[in-house]
């Protein structure tokens with residue numbers, strides 16, 4: 001049971017992910033994920049052990065809904081993101097926690113800025129990733145974005161991938 | 163009479179039944195003086211939703227919540243009696259409780275350490291002997307809100323001691339609250355996970371939007387794309403009903419059939435055989451309890467209801483409770499929860515929450531687009547001086563109104579107008 005990746009490998013992946021999200025290249029972003037992957041955003045201020053089977057989240061996408069979310073955001077009729085907002089994803093404090101090539105964990109802190117119609121909104125928090133090292137590439141199996149604020153009064157919605 | 167399209171003055175609401183038109187002055191959405199009047203003529207004397215009983219299940223459980231522009235402390239005392247206080251210290255005014263929720267035996271103000279029991283009585287303070295024994299009884303206790311009452315576990319407050327009782331106020335809405343609470347024969351509960359967010363739009367736009375089904379297809383096109391992509395998830399609506407109803411006191415509802423699954427007893431293919439079997443068992447039990455007609459109404463019929471002024475119960479692909487309050491004419495704080503039977507299976511709870519997130523909430527496939535729509539309306543009102551009126555006429559002059567019409571919003575606006583026209587209190 002070995003872990004062949006380093007923190008630098010994980011950082012490369014997370015910075016690539018951030019740049020794809022900044023550029024609205026969501027199909028390529030989805031390619032960073034394993035088939036069957038999931039993406040969660042629990043309610044602001046949640047603890048790390050929260051579960052979408054018992055708590056009402058903002059986003060709890062399984063693979064089907066995640067692919068549908070990407071399709072939705074590509075459409076003009078995703079009105080909240082038309083015209084597209086301008087986003088900048090900042091990723092810091094990256095740590096490779098533990099695990100094996102089959103499943104390992106990484107965490108990071110983030111600040112994501114979203115600007116539309118001259119208004120800039122800030123999302124801040126931390127991510128917890130489950131990843132796997134498959135065919136010499138890192139793939140994301142599960143991503144949770146925790147918003148470390150009391151609520152989302154200033155943002156009003158989570159219409160982008162944060 | 164021709165009304166100029168530019169209009170900065172009253173009236174706010176123009177209903178012309180001969181022409182079949184209903185218009186609302188856009189000043190109602192932007193003028194700080196209107197908001198000030200709404201506070202005194204509407205929010206200060208209406209029953210406002212506070213919380214559900216399940217949020218305070220045991221003695222000592224408490225929550226703090228802003229309601230109607232006040233900071234409240236809601237607590238269940240040692241005898242199990244729920245009590246609502248203004249969360250402010252009788253000494254110098256500091257918020258006494260600073261946590262969102264929790265469990266306490268006593269509340270101690272951090273400033274000079276006055277300490278109150280669960281009934282709001284001052285029980286201790288430093289250097290108590292330095293106070294006159296003749297001080298008026300109760301003046302150093304927490305102040306309770308004028309009226310607190312519940313209907314089937316939904317707790318409301320009213321800041322006006324002279325307002326009529328809650329059940330009288332709720333009028334016809336109790337029929338729909340019953341239809342919701344009857345989902346369980348044990349009890350309903352708020353599922354953990356509050357959704358608290360803000361909209362850059364006047365609060366009345368959200369009241370309208372909450373039961374505006376006319377906007378469904380254009381605004382939520384991507385939601386319906388998603389439902390189609392889910393293939394088998396698109397079911398029958400199982401009822402031909404499509405009806406707005408005046409429930410009295412400015413409350414209104416639309417009741418209708420829809421293709422989505424309902425996590426009570428209207429399964430969709432995606433729930434598989436297991437889900438279908440479970441729904442059939444629930445429907446059978448509902449039929450035993452209420453007879454076929456009411457059981458099917460509970461199982462199949464959707465409704466969106468606005469309890470005037472700012473409480474929404476949408477019993478749709480999941481049950482959402484939502485309340486909102488204006489901070490400014492163009493800014494509001496929204497709080498939303500989901501309500502579920504305590505005794506449902508884990509699988510049904512998962513289906514329910516999955517269903518909710520498909521459409522509802524700040525990360526759903528629909529609500530963010532409502533957020534955008536409301537913001538755009540509000541921005542459009544900057545043209546007030548040149549283009550001053552909203553139109554809410556759909557369905558007027560027709561032989562029957564349907565839920566895709568706008569009669570439910572007209573009911574809201576007639577009551578709003580009646581309240582605003584009343585003399586200053």
Ligand code: FES
Nearest residue numbers: 251253254271274
């Ligand atoms: S303000 Fe609360 S004890 Fe003084």
Ligand SMILES: [Fe+2]
Nearest residue numbers: 377381528532
């Ligand atoms: Fe909507």
